[in-house]
Each structure stands twice: as structure tokens, then as C-alpha cells.
Amino acid sequence: MAKQFKPETLCVQAGWTPKKGEPRVLPIYQSTTFKYETSEQMARLFDLEESGYFYTRLQNPTNDAVAAKIAALEGGVAGMLTSSGQAANFYAIFNICQAGDHFVCSSAIYGGTFNLFGVTMKKLGIEVTFVSPDASEEEISAAFRPNTKALFGETISNPSLEVLDIEKFARIAHSHGVPLIVDNTFPTPINCRPFEWGADIVVHSTTKYMDGHATSVGGCIVDSGKFDWDAHADKFPGLCTPDESYHGLTYTKAFGKMAYITKATAQLMRDLGSIQSPQNSFLLNLGLETLHLRMPQHCKNAQAVAEYLSKNDKVAWVNYCGLPGNKYYELAQKYMPNGSCGVISFGLKGGREISIKFMDSLKLAAIVTHVADARTCVLHPASHTHRQLSDEQLLEAGVRPDLIRFSVGIENADDIIADIEQALNA
Ligand code: PLP
DSSP: OOTTSOHHHHHHHTTOOOOTTSOSSOOOOOOSBOOOSSHHHHHHHHTTSSOOOOBTTTOOHHHHHHHHHHHHHHTOSEEEEESSHHHHHHHHHHTTOOTTOEEEEESOSOHHHHHIIIIIHHHTTOEEEEEOTTSOHHHHHTTOOTTEEEEEEESBOTTTOOBOOHHHHHHHHHHTTOOEEEEOTTTHHHHOOGGGGTOSEEEEETTTTTTOSSOOOOEEEEEOSOOOGGGGTTTOHHHHSOBGGGTTBOHHHHHGGGHHHHHIIIIIIHHHOOOOOHHHHHHHHHHHTTHHHHHHHHHHHHHHHHHHHHHOTTEEEEEOTTSTTSTTHHHHHHHOTTOOOSEEEEEETTHHHHHHHHHHHOSSSEEOSOOSOSSOEEEOTTTTTTTTSOHHHHHHTTOOTTOEEEEOOSSOHHHHHHHHHHHHHO
């Protein structure tokens, strides 16, 4: 479905356009394999001479329909679903970096991504330098090396809720001849489309708002098709020189704007196999059909909760980029004028113990290791995801010991606020 449709229409209809007599609803192709008439037909698929399905570890029609919908929403040329957001981030980097390479990354990112990039990828010989997203262009540029292959950041970081200056990051990346990769999980393409601001590749944990109902872990990578790999061929041999595992085929020559996603599918999915299950992508598609309805409600409720908290004298501080006076208010207005996301963070006077007592007193909001769900949920990183860290280490990681991450759902805002109020009084 072409890009002339508006996001609401794409949410409902993109990716699956049934022909005469075909199911109106995207079917689950619950099949590992796909049938061919001759051995020669199948051989052509293995040589990438023809496109087609043969084994779900690489590609599946249900997944491809959903990836196409997300690509349309982001305004990209192609997308690929992965089994998790972690897999999407790993593949996005590993598709263009190999042992001996380096990339630069905003330090304001999800803890799991921080660990993947800083610890696990290091074991594969790929190094990262973390930079403050608020540093000057000169300071961030200073982190680049001759072997740097990408710049990475999160549109709104989890859980520190810092807003990325996408245009600044794109300028820096392009001045060094590398793509900007943006994790757009929190705003979703309903609130921000990073390609419109210069990003080249977008990644998602679809586990969050896209699924929206906490049913399925998943991820997605979308390519804008805009980055000119051949103009920097020396940096990207994996895309611009022959692939021995496909009889010397060169991705940029054979697939043009589809080179990056084709390589990720044909090479990384083939070898590493972190494909999303068709059942999960079916559920993800149901979530996407209402993404445009849910996101404004998340934002409206989060704004109401943030305003309530900021006026309550039991609350020490509130962090939400929709509040005038927030450090990122102007950037959020520029990149996300219709709303950012439903996640806010705050601290209570009295610190860590009071935070724990408050959370235990909540009735409507549930304590879960999850965020960006239709149901309001809450987490205390210092007690949960980051509990092994001392207070000093927490501050170094950008997580205040008293930080409560509150993911505002799509229930009635008055009910959410009433729950907070009774817990504050408890
Ligand atoms: N990116 C962001 C911004 C996240 O918040 C998360 C998880 O919370 C991930 C990536 C990882 O996604 P997943 O949990 O689907 O592997």
C-alpha cells in the first residue's frame, strides 16, 4: 500500500491487500516450509535470483505483511521483523559492523541495549563509544574513528526520557559517512518519523506500544533506503563487495535501495535465525490496527498524570517532556508536536523506601517489568531492573535511586490519578 495514505489508514490497511476470494484479515502462515514445482525453481531462490518463500527461519508471508505495514508507517522502503527488540538492535548494527569495527552511541538508551552494545558486542570484536546526546557536535564528532560504521540513539530514552536531537545526530553521522540508526520504540511512527529528520534506519521493540497489549515480544528494523552505501564503499564491504556465501553477489548492485534489508534477511536471519513467529506477528498486526487511536490517549493521560504529580507536594520531581519547563520540552515540541509517549518518571520526597511503599499501595497500576502497555504499569528500576547497582552506580547510569517509571495506560485518567492519590496517602 502506497505512502499516499495517512498514518491512520496505514495502521488499519497497509501490508495486506487481499485479492479476489482471499481472507480479509491477514492470515497466519503457520508453516515452516513452502512448496515448489521443480528443483530448479527452489535453486533460484537459494541463489537470490528470484524472491520467494522457502523456509520461515528467513522469511514468512505473515511477517512480511506486518513489516511492510511498519515500513509504510515510518516512510521506509523495506522492513524486517525480529524475535525481539534486542534482536532488532543487534541485527541493525551487526549488518554493517564486523570484528574490528566501531560505532558511536548515545549514552541515553535502554539498559538492555547498553549491555548488548557495551559488553556482548565487545566480545564479538565490535567496540562502542557512548556519548551524551546533549554534547556538542564537536564533542560527539571527536568520538568517531576511521573504523566507525554507525551512530545510534533512542528518540526518547528508556527510562531516562531524554529526547534525541535527531537532526543534530543525522548531521554528525553523515559528516562522517555513516548512517544514523534510531530506536523509535517510545514515540512510534504515530508521534515521530525519524526519517523525516534525517535518520537512515529505524528500529523498534514492537513488544511495546506497537503490540500494545503485552502479548508478544518482537522487534522490527526499517530502512529508509536513503543512505548511499556505495558512496562509502570502503566502510561497508559487507554491502558493497561480493558475498561469498551467495556466489559472489553484491547486495547494493543486485538490490539497490533494498540492499540493507535483503542482506539482513538473506545473511543474518539465515545464519542467526531470530525470526518473529508468525503467530506473534499476527497479534502485532492487531495491535498496529489501533496504534493511531491508542497513542493519543496514552499521551493525553500521561500529560494529565504529569501535571497532577507536578502540583503534589509529596512529589520531589517529575520528568515528562510534555511539561513546559522540562529540559526537553522544546525538542519534544519540534519532533513530536502531537505528543511524545505515555511514559513518565518521578521521585517522591523521602526517597527509595517511600517509593517502594507507594508502589506497593497502588491498586490499578501493576508492578511489572514492562512498559508502554494499554494497562498502566509501574517499575522502580533501583529495586528491579538495576537492583545490583549502588546508589552511586545508579546515578552514573542516569537512574536516580528514587526514580519511579510510570507507564500511563489508556484507562480513564481520573481513575489513574485517583489510584496515585490513594497510594500517596497510604
Ligand atoms: N529498545 C527500547 C527503547 C526498549 O525499551 C526495549 C525494551 O524495553 C528494547 C529496545 C528491547 O526490546 P525487547 O524487550 O523487545 O527485546
